[in-house]
Amino acid sequence: MKPGRLLFNRYSLLAALLLTAALALLYWAHTRAPDAETRYRTMAVTRGELTQLASANGTLNPVVLVNVGTQVSGTVKKWFVDFNDHVVQGQKLLELDPAIYQAQVEQSLANQANANSQLKLAAANEARARALFQLEYISRQELDVAVQAHDAAKAQLALVRAQLTRDRTNLGYSVIRSPVTGVVVSREVDVGQTVAASLQTPTLFRIAQDLARMQIDSSYAEADIGSIKLGQRADFRVDAFPSRSFRGIVKQVRLNPTTQQNVVTYDVVIAVDNPELILMPGMTAYVNILVAQRRGALLVPNAALRLRLAETRPARSASPSPPNGDSARREGNRGTVYVLDQGTPKPVRITVGITDNRMSEVLSGGLKENDAVIVEDRQPPAKPTTTGPRLF
Structure with missing residues (x-):
């Protein structure tokens, strides 16, 4: 047999074997395909029952948190309450150094005494001028000058008295008293610290009026805000008590939007009862609001x-x-x-x-x-x- 024909027969046999193997593989894959x-x-x-929730994170805050400041400047001389202390309305919280304000009161008292003496002299001069005018010893113009001097002395005395009232008020402001009954959440100053009330009122204390009633300030996206209504039930958890669930009620959906990186959110306020006083201001709350339920x-x-x-x-x-x-x-x-x-x-x-x-x-x-x-x-x-x- 010629060598070329032998080589052709070998290639034909090899092609036939490869075709047979491919057909067998396809048949095996077809029979092994999953049903x-x-x-x-x-x-x-x-x-069954289905519940749809709107979830967000929020922060626990007192319903009323009062920032106690000062209207006058001065150096802290002494403070009388500290963190977590219970206070009542009108209780003394802090005292500023009153030396400057006491000196201003004494100066105003001296000015008042001087104004009183000036008023007495003006009154005597007016009375003397009227008597001389009746006897025609002085002219009408001289009498008018005496009357005007008396009136000016009265006005000067009123001015000095107003200044004395202001100085006494500032002296009273050197003692800081609690405007509400509650719990001191924070104390921002210490003895010897100077507080300046010239441009902005400095904060000395933060007082929570009632920690038994708190609220959660949570931010909900605009996609969820349409399904949140007043009075809806809200369940939440805090990290301090991971195995316990707390309940609140939607109290307010505020209209003021907040936009951050083109994401619009709204503040939803949830009222929370805290009779055990275990929920603290500043805790992070993971809130789920029940927006719909099907049975x-x-x-x-x-x-x-x-x-x-x-x-x-x-x-x-x-x-x-x-x-x-x-x-x-x-x-x-x-x-x-x-x-x-x-x-x-x-x-x-x-x-x-x-x-x-x-x-x-x-x-x-x-x-x-x-x-x-x-x-x-x-x-x-x-x-x-x-x-x-x-x-x-």
């Missing part, structure tokens, strides 16, 4: 709503009207889930209501209780085949 029950993980549609709702897993299968496309046919009427139609969002129909995934369009981020309420659509919806595709997506460069 639908093995490939897809499903969960049943159930009925006996048809529930579908959120994983089924997030699933998208490449080999199927959602149907375009319109689903039936929501059973709850127009309000449900306005509240609901459209979604697609997949059910197995004779081993093949079939898309089903539904209308979704509230959610707790794990399950969602089904308002309408082609689902019913105990239907199995696909929540996971265990088979990884096929990798795209690579082809060589096109020559033509």
